[in-house]
Amino acid sequence: MAQVSLEGIRKVYPNGFQAVQTTSFTIQDGEFVVLVGPSGCGKSTLLRMIAGLEEITEGTLKIGDRVVNDVDPADRDIAMVFQNYALYPHMTVRKNIGYGLKNRGNPASEIAAKVEDAAKMLNLTEYLDRKPAQLSGGQRQRVAMGRAVVRDPALFLFDEPLSNLDAKLRNQMRIEIKALQRRLGTTAVYVTHDQVEAMTMADRIIVLNAGRIEQIGTPSEIYHNPASTFVASFMGAPPMNLIRAQVEQGEVRINGYDGLMPAPASQNGPVTLGIRPEDVVLDDHGNIPFRVDILEELGAHRLLHGVVGEQPFSVMIGKDDAASTGTATLNLKPEALRLFDPETGRKL
Amino acid sequence: MKRAGFDTIWLPVALLMPQLLIIAIFFYWPAGWALQSSFYLQDPFGFGSTFVGGENYTSLLGNDQYKRVAVFTILYSVLVTFFSLAIALLLAIKADKVIRGAKTYRTLLMWVYAIAPPVAGFLGILFFDQSTGPLTKFFQMFGWDFKLGVDYNATATAMVIVAVWKQIPVNFIFFLSGLQSIPRSVREAAMIDNRSATGRFWQVTFPLLAPTAFFLLIINITYALFDTFGVIDALMKGEPGNNPMTLVYKVYLDGFRGNDLGGSSAQSVILMVLVLILTVFQFRLMERRIHYT
Numbered sequence: 001m002a003q004v005s006l007e008g009i010r011k012v013y014p015n016g017f018q019a020v021q022t023t024s025f026t027i028q029d030g031e032f033v034v035l036v037g038p039s040g041c042g043k044s045t046l047l048r049m050i051a052g053l054e055e056i057t058e059g060t061l062k063i064g065d066r067v068v069n070d071v072d073p074a075d076r077d078i079a080m081v082f083q084n085y086a087l088y089p090h091m092t093v094r095k096n097i098g099y100g101l102k103n104r105g106n107p108a109s110e111i112a113a114k115v116e117d118a119a120k121m122l123n124l125t126e127y128l129d130r131k132p133a134q135l136s137g138g139q140r141q142r143v144a145m146g147r148a149v150v151r152d153p154a155l156f157l158f159d160e161p162l163s164n165l166d167a168k169l170r171n172q173m174r175i176e177i178k179a180l181q182r183r184l185g186t187t188a189v190y191v192t193h194d195q196v197e198a199m200t201m202a203d204r205i206i207v208l209n210a211g212r213i214e215q216i217g218t219p220s221e222i223y224h225n226p227a228s229t230f231v232a233s234f235m236g237a238p239p240m241n242l243i244r245a246q247v248e249q250g251e252v253r254i255n256g257y258d259g260l261m262p263a264p265a266s267q268n269g270p271v272t273l274g275i276r277p278e279d280v281v282l283d284d285h286g287n288i289p290f291r292v293d294i295l296e297e298l299g300a301h302r303l304l305h306g307v308v309g310e311q312p313f314s315v316m317i318g319k320d321d322a323a324s325t326g327t328a329t330l331n332l333k334p335e336a337l338r339l340f341d342p343e344t345g346r347k348l
Numbered sequence: 349m350k351r352a353g354f355d356t357i358w359l360p361v362a363l364l365m366p367q368l369l370i371i372a373i374f375f376y377w378p379a380g381w382a383l384q385s386s387f388y389l390q391d392p393f394g395f396g397s398t399f400v401g402g403e404n405y406t407s408l409l410g411n412d413q414y415k416r417v418a419v420f421t422i423l424y425s426v427l428v429t430f431f432s433l434a435i436a437l438l439l440a441i442k443a444d445k446v447i448r449g450a451k452t453y454r455t456l457l458m459w460v461y462a463i464a465p466p467v468a469g470f471l472g473i474l475f476f477d478q479s480t481g482p483l484t485k486f487f488q489m490f491g492w493d494f495k496l497g498v499d500y501n502a503t504a505t506a507m508v509i510v511a512v513w514k515q516i517p518v519n520f521i522f523f524l525s526g527l528q529s530i531p532r533s534v535r536e537a538a539m540i541d542n543r544s545a546t547g548r549f550w551q552v553t554f555p556l557l558a559p560t561a562f563f564l565l566i567i568n569i570t571y572a573l574f575d576t577f578g579v580i581d582a583l584m585k586g587e588p589g590n591n592p593m594t595l596v597y598k599v600y601l602d603g604f605r606g607n608d609l610g611g612s613s614a615q616s617v618i619l620m621v622l623v624l625i626l627t628v629f630q631f632r633l634m635e636r637r638i639h640y641t
Contacts, residue, residue, distance in 0.1 A: 053536050073536075074543035086533035090555040099551075100541035147537075 002064035002077075002154040002187055003029045004050065009059035011045050011211075019045040021211045022059070027189065032181055034190045036198035037208035038234070044159060046208070047191045051080050051157050063155055074103070079148035080157040084164060085140045087132040087147075091190075093119070094128040097146045104151075118150040121180075138169045149180065156181065156188040162197065174201060195235045199223065207231050223276075226338065229345035232274050238303055241280070243311040244342065245273040252337070254288070254309045267348060272340040277303065277316040279336030286329035290315065295325060304328075379620060386613035397610070404614035414598070414615075421594040424508065425572035432512045432568055433561070436519030438607050441549075443520070444527045454524065462518035465575065469582025472510035476502075476583075483509070497587060504592040511576045519564050526560030527553070559634075566630045573622070595619060 004027040011020040012292040020042040027033045035043040048054035050061060052073035061069055068076050079100070085094050094115055101111045119125045122142040132140055141161065148156055161177070162170045178201050180187050192198055198205050199219045207214040207230075215227035226232035246253045247268050254273065254342065278301075282290075288308060296303040304315045304323055308330075315330060317323055339348045354360050386404050388397040408414050439457060446453055463471070475483045476496040481508075487494040494502045530553060538552040554561075574596050582589050588601055595615065603612030 014480070051536075051537065051540065072543055073539045074541065078540065080537065080540055082533040082537060084533055086531065088534060088552055090558075099538075103542040103544070105545065147541075249442065304560035 003027065003062075004048075004155060004187060004189070005060075005062045006050075007060040007062070009046070009049060009061060009301040010057050011042070011049060011054065012057045013071065019211055020049070023213055023214060025206065025213070027187060030185045030187055032178070032188045032201060032203045033189065034192060034202035034204075035206050035208060036192055036194060036195060036235075037214075040210075041208040042175060042211040043191045043193075043208050047157055047189060050155075050189060051078060053078050058288040065085055076098050076105045077154040078157055078310075079151050079153040079155075080159065081144045081148050081161040083160040085132075085144040085161075087140060087143055089132055092129050092131055093124060093135070093143050093146075096132065096143055097150050100147065100151050108348040115146075122146050137165055138173070139255045140174060141165060141169075145177070145180070149184065152184075152186075154187065156186050158188065158192075160192055161190075161194070163194070170197075177201070177312050181295075192215045195237065199235070205235075207234065225347075226274070227347050229272055229274065229340045232338070232340070236276065238277050238314055238316065240276050240338070241276045241313050241341070243272050243308065243313060245271050245339075246272050247339070252339070254311075270342050271348060272342045272345070274338040274340060275332055275336055277283065280315045281323065282315060282317055282323065282328055283331045284329060286331040288330050288332070290328045290330045291323045292323065294327055295323060382613045382616050382620075384613075385609055386617050388610050390607075392608040400610065404610045405618075408611065408614055408618070412413065417593060417595055417598050420504070420590050420592045424504070424511075424576075424594055425569055426594070427508050428511045428515065428572035428576070429565065429568040431508070432515040432519055432571075433564060435512065436516045436564075437523050437561075439516070440523035440527055443524055444566055454521075457520055458517050460513065461521075463514065465514060465578030466582050468510055468514045469579040472506055472513075472579065475510075476506045477555065497584060497591065500590055500592055503583060507576070507580055507592065510579050510583065514579065515568060515571055519568065522560055522564050523557070526557045530556045544607065562633065566626065570623075573619075 002224065005024075006026070006259075007024050009024070010018070010022045010024050012018045023046070035046060037043050045054060045216075049056050050063075052068070052071065056069050057140060060067055063076055063078070088099065091099065097118055098111045098115045106114075115128070116125070116322065119128055122145055124139070124142055127135060127139060127143075132143065136141065141164075158177070162173055165173060167185065168218060174197060190197075190201060199222075202219055204216060205219055205222050206216050209230050215222060215231045217225075217227075222231060222235050226235065226240065229242055233242060241252060247270075249268070252271070252273060290304075290306055290308050290313065292304045292306040294305040296305065299319065301319055302317050302321070302323060306313060340346065341348055381433060385397070389400045389403070390397045431478075443450065443453055443457065460468075473496070475481050476494065477484060478495065481496075484494045487502075492502075493499075494505075496502055496506050513539070515549060534547070534556070535553065538548045542548045542551070573594065576594065577596055577600070580593060580597050584593070584597075593601065596619065599612050599615045599619065602608045602615065
């Protein structure tokens with residue numbers, strides 16, 4: 001168990017591409033941190049730098065009290081779970097799990113006992129003598145977990161470990177990984193492009209975009225108070241509505257519609273107005289006209305897609321609420337309004 | 349798996365016929381002739397032949413020169429196979445790590461492959477030339493009076509070196525593609541599990557390379573035994589005298605220069621049996637011992 005700190009970490013590839021811009025953050029002991037962002041945002045590069053699989057161009061990386069920039073991956077006291085599991089195809093499950101322990105000079109009896117324990121914890125006992133090729137995707141995933149758990153490292157690193165599983169198994173493994181990390185109390189860094197995984201698993205989320213940190217915060221902070229339009233549209237499904245608007249003397253005016261609302265920002269001029277679809281209320285006496293084009297049935301609730309003042313907009317309503325395509329009116333919860341700078345996308 | 353059927357038996361027969369004909373004409377027919385003539389003693393001037401039963405075989409087994417050639421062939425094959433595989437593997441591992449200019453580097457290593465064996469032999473002659481050959485001078489620095497085609501050991505060394513040099517590119521390409529087909533993440537997982545690069549190589553990389561290595565082993569044994577004919581012929585300069593040779597070369601020598609077709613046929617039958625054993629061994633082992641991902 002250890003605290004991990006990145007101080008001014010930067011990654012530039014030999015061809016000049018800057019994959020990660022100067023980045024600093026600290027992960028607390030025992031914390032589960034999720035790095036999330038679209039493809040190519042630098043999240044995997046960041047994780048691989050922590051693992052030691054990628055050279056750090058600039059900055060200092062500490063695991064515990066130790067600077068590990070030049071420490072061999074095997075000596076960083078980390079364990080990593082890879083996207084395609086990266087099991088050794090020629091070794092049995094038992095050997096796969098025990099390989100890291102064997103190379104660290106543990107006595108054979110101790111390795112055997114630890115492997116048995118890990119296998120029991122992950123329901124792999126009956127598969128110990130099989131080769132990875134004889135296992136299903138979910139079982140391989142468990143072996144990869146076992147290989148990480150058995151070493152009792154200071155830090156777990158997960159590189160999109162669930163993206164090769166089907167949806168049902170993914171939900172199940174998500175809960176199992178989280179529960180396992182809780183039980184062991186090991187610090188974990190988890191990379192994913194799936195915002196649902198990020199929201200459900202993380203103690204803290206780090207949202208990355210184009211090699212830069214957009215926001216660091218708890219899932220609730222990220223969801224309710226996105227620091228930029230990027231975070232607002234990337235996190236949460238359905239994404240936050242973002243529409244063009246004007247602030248004039250403490251009031252917001254949505255482009256293409258004349259109604260006014262009290263503005264949460266004092267700055268005058270054009271803004272981007274953000275509101276979550278569930279913070280919008282359909283109301284016959286509402287003061288904003290809304291044209292419903294598509295009605296999407298999601299089971300637990302329904303999603304109405306349409307247009308407000310000629311800008312795309314969506315509204316989430318309960319499964320029992322009446323709705324139909326055509327015109328409607330709505331109200332926005334004033335406390336849920338967020339304003340962003342239309343140029344930079346940053347929160348105002 | 350979907351199974352497609354044919355309406356008549358004639359279509360599949362017609363489709364297979366060209367291949368079967370080629371095998372029959374160029375392999376079974378001559379092989380049958382060789383087998384038959386190995387039981388006869390041919391008149392050197394082609395006037396007739398006498399049935400002698402197994403005499404051609406028994407006289408071979410009692411022949412000291414044949415035994416010497418057999419021993420040399422084994423030694424030669426072991427050396428050629430070992431060095432061409434080992435050097436190619438080393439080069440492949442190094443090339444695998446090269447990032448910049450990788451393509452140029454690989455192409456340069458591949459070029460030797462395009463050289464025909466006799467040409468390789470003649471290049472070898474230039475290298476080992478008595479007065480100007482750079483390798484001759486190199487050996488002379490160590491006090492070895494290297495005389496190609498005169499000294500038995502010198503000729504043998506030259507044969508091994510040229511044959512190895514000629515075979516490295518093929519092995520290199522196979523090893524390199526084998527290495528590159530090992531998932532990067534598996535090697536990275538090993539980096540986290542094992543500090544020692546040597547340990548990682550022998551415990552993770554090499555076992556995953558085993559299918560390639562085994563395939564190449566068979567290919568290289570076959571190469572050393574049979575395909576080095578051109579190299580040997582060129583380096584010997586047509587003067588077998590005291591020079592080393594392989595079993596295949598002796599078949600040619602006895603049959604076409606010694607006009608002993610019966611004895612030569614018996615030798616080629618023995619070689620055919622050897623190939624048969626190698627092939628069976630190859631398929632048996634291929635099926636069992638090798639792990640694929």
